[in-house]
Amino acid sequence: MGMTITEKILADHTDRDRVAPGELVNCRLDLVLANDITAPLAIQEFRKLGLKKVFDPERVVLVMDHFTPNKDIKSAEQCLTVREFAREFGIVNYFDVGAMGIEHCLLPEQGLVLPGDCMIGADSHTCTYGALGAFATGVGSTDLAAGMALGECWFKVPESMKFVFHGELQPWVGGKDLILYTIGQIGVEGARYRAMEFTGEAIGALSVEGRLTMCNMAVEAGAKNGIVPPDEKTHAYVAARARRPYQAFASDPEAAYIVVHEYEAGQIEPQVAFPHLPENSRPVSEAAGIAIDQVVIGSCTNGRIEDLRIAAGILEGRKASKKLRLIVIPGTQEIYLQAMREGLLETFVEAGAAVSTPTCGPCLGGHMGILAHGEKALATTNRNFVGRMGHPESEVYLAGPAVAAASAITGCITHPEEVAKQ
Amino acid sequence: MIITGRVWKFGNDVDTDLIIPARYLNTSDPLELASHCMEDADKSFAGRVQPGDIIVAGRNFGCGSSREHAPVAIKNAGVACVIAGSFARIFYRNAVNIGLPILECGEAAAALQSGDRAEIDLTTGSVKNLTNPGTYQAAPFPPFMQQIIEAGGLINYVKQKLEPQ
Numbered sequence: 407m408g409m410t411i412t413e414k415i416l417a418d419h420t421d422r423d424r425v426a427p428g429e430l431v432n433c434r435l436d437l438v439l440a441n442d443i444t445a446p447l448a449i450q451e452f453r454k455l456g457l458k459k460v461f462d463p464e465r466v467v468l469v470m471d472h473f474t475p476n477k478d479i480k481s482a483e484q485c486l487t488v489r490e491f492a493r494e495f496g497i498v499n500y501f502d503v504g505a506m507g508i509e510h511c512l513l514p515e516q517g518l519v520l521p522g523d524c525m526i527g528a529d530s531h532t533c534t535y536g537a538l539g540a541f542a543t544g545v546g547s548t549d550l551a552a553g554m555a556l557g558e559c560w561f562k563v564p565e566s567m568k569f570v571f572h573g574e575l576q577p578w579v580g581g582k583d584l585i586l587y588t589i590g591q592i593g594v595e596g597a598r599y600r601a602m603e604f605t606g607e608a609i610g611a612l613s614v615e616g617r618l619t620m621c622n623m624a625v626e627a628g629a630k631n632g633i634v635p636p637d638e639k640t641h642a643y644v645a646a647r648a649r650r651p652y653q654a655f656a657s658d659p660e661a662a663y664i665v666v667h668e669y670e671a672g673q674i675e676p677q678v679a680f681p682h683l684p685e686n687s688r689p690v691s692e693a694a695g696i697a698i699d700q701v702v703i704g705s706c707t708n709g710r711i712e713d714l715r716i717a718a719g720i721l722e723g724r725k726a727s728k729k730l731r732l733i734v735i736p737g738t739q740e741i742y743l744q745a746m747r748e749g750l751l752e753t754f755v756e757a758g759a760a761v762s763t764p765t766c767g768p769c770l771g772g773h774m775g776i777l778a779h780g781e782k783a784l785a786t787t788n789r790n791f792v793g794r795m796g797h798p799e800s801e802v803y804l805a806g807p808a809v810a811a812a813s814a815i816t817g818c819i820t821h822p823e824e825v826a827k828q
Numbered sequence: 829m830i831i832t833g834r835v836w837k838f839g840n841d842v843d844t845d846l847i848i849p850a851r852y853l854n855t856s857d858p859l860e861l862a863s864h865c866m867e868d869a870d871k872s873f874a875g876r877v878q879p880g881d882i883i884v885a886g887r888n889f890g891c892g893s894s895r896e897h898a899p900v901a902i903k904n905a906g907v908a909c910v911i912a913g914s915f916a917r918i919f920y921r922n923a924v925n926i927g928l929p930i931l932e933c934g935e936a937a938a939a940l941q942s943g944d945r946a947e948i949d950l951t952t953g954s955v956k957n958l959t960n961p962g963t964y965q966a967a968p969f970p971p972f973m974q975q976i977i978e979a980g981g982l983i984n985y986v987k988q989k990l991e992p993q
């Protein structure tokens with residue numbers, strides 16, 4: 407019997423030829439990742455072990471991205487804890503203000519995660535890296551502490567679900583719309599404990615950025631990991647960045663899936679997920695006219711250069727509605743610089759946007775755009791839970807960058823076509 | 829291990845932002861986290877919950893972020909056990925790793941109501957409603973996982989195993 411790409415990567419990181427869903431396996435890790443929220447707790451647990459070194463100082467990645475540049479004394483103390491640990495243990499890939507970016511934008515860009523890798527991150531959106539054909543999953547701080555110590559983690563091999571997107575995408579539809587649509591179909595626990603494998607012509611047509619957006623939100627359906635088998639686009643993306651060898655895997659034609667979902671990509675409209683769960687996704691036409699107070703374009707879901715280009719393409723020569731605040735947050739320093747070179751930042755500022763240094767900031771209600779009671783935001787982020795962006799009585803709608811930019815201009819949720827044709 | 833306490837009932841898809849809002853994640857202090865536990869779902873919870881109390885919820889408890897601060901907040905608020913129809917996977921693993929007992933039992937989760945008193949036997953997985961009598965059976969943790977819980981979490985468990993006998 408064949409194996410899925412997820413099963414092959416897990417088997418490759420054990421001493422076994424094959425693994426099957428449900429088996430418990432202990433895997434070697436290519437990379438472990440933590441941020442300024444999860445690393446302090448992981449470091450506290452790691453120190454209890456009394457070790458003098460981490461398993462490999464080049465394979466521990468620490469990114470200060472959530473409450474940075476530090477918003478208050480407590481978050482500054484958290485970063486200080488991590489900074490001191492990084493110095494003491496010679497952590498090579500420690501990213502602080504000025505070098506850092508939003509972790510899940512940063513690691514692929516820096517070539518730190520590669521096809522065929524097996525890795526954990528103390529951040530639920532670690533599943534993003536499946537877009538490169540890696541097995542990557544989120545864990546808590548204690549598992550991360552053990553991972554930093556041993557370079558190993560145990561996993562239950564997940565059953566795989568296959569999602570096939572046939573045909574061509576409609577204009578203005580991207581990875582964000584496909585994943586919101588998918589979560590709407592299967593629900594927020596529709597993939598609980600499972601691998602979500604994305605294939606089909608429409609996935610092949612997506613850029614690597616669009617695939618990163620899709621895999622990023624696999625966890626919002628409860629999945630252990632999202633994954634896209636590598637193709638020429640993946641290799642072209644990785645070749646320019648990789649600093650170590652890697653081995654790409656593909657699913658066997660006879661691999662077993664717990665379920666196969668097939669969708670016609672051409673029938674999927676731009677999507678908007680209503681409060682307070684990502685599964686509440688509907689076509690943007692059903693959300694049209696909802697007035698909003700803030701638009702956020704950025705995050706580990708949609709803070710990449712392609713997202714900024716799409717948003718700037720719509721905002722070019724136009725102004726954001728005075729009824730709302732528009733906040734644009736490039737995902738990394740490199741994206742920021744590229745957006746500057748391409749004139750995108752100028753477009754945003756001319757349109758009336760606040761453009762920020764990279765940070766997770768408002769996505770999790772941290773800083774840089776917190777909502778007051780009764781306010782509504784439309785965001786290209788990944789979660790619209792109660793209180794996610796601020797006051798427990800505020801609301802978050804999720805969408806892709808095209809819908810976000812169009813809505814910023816009109817002041818209410820709007821199909822990008824409505825703005826483009828004007 | 830037997831737990832007896834009062835039930836606090838919540839719904840489906842209780843996410844980690846409800847358990848401990850991200851605005852309080854600028855600290856790792858367990859008691860400070862506990863003081864904001866469940867704040868956006870029930871503002872009065874942290875002030876009223878008593879040591880030994882039990883959280884009961886529907887499906888997909890702990891979905892969302894990987895923050896271990898969520899089970900840490902629950903445990904340090906005094907909650908002795910969480911019973912739910914199902915758990916999100918990262919929360920499940922984090923709860924075991926920090927030594928918070930959790931049980932998956934849809935029947936008990938449906939039957940128990942806020943204010944009920946319940947008795948849980950973690951060794952057998954038996955859940956008794958003492959207010960509206962009824963007994964429900966959850967799959968207990970295997971012995972090694974019970975040992976992790978009893979040690980107070982994975983790191984303590986590993987240290988105990990490594991210490992010379």
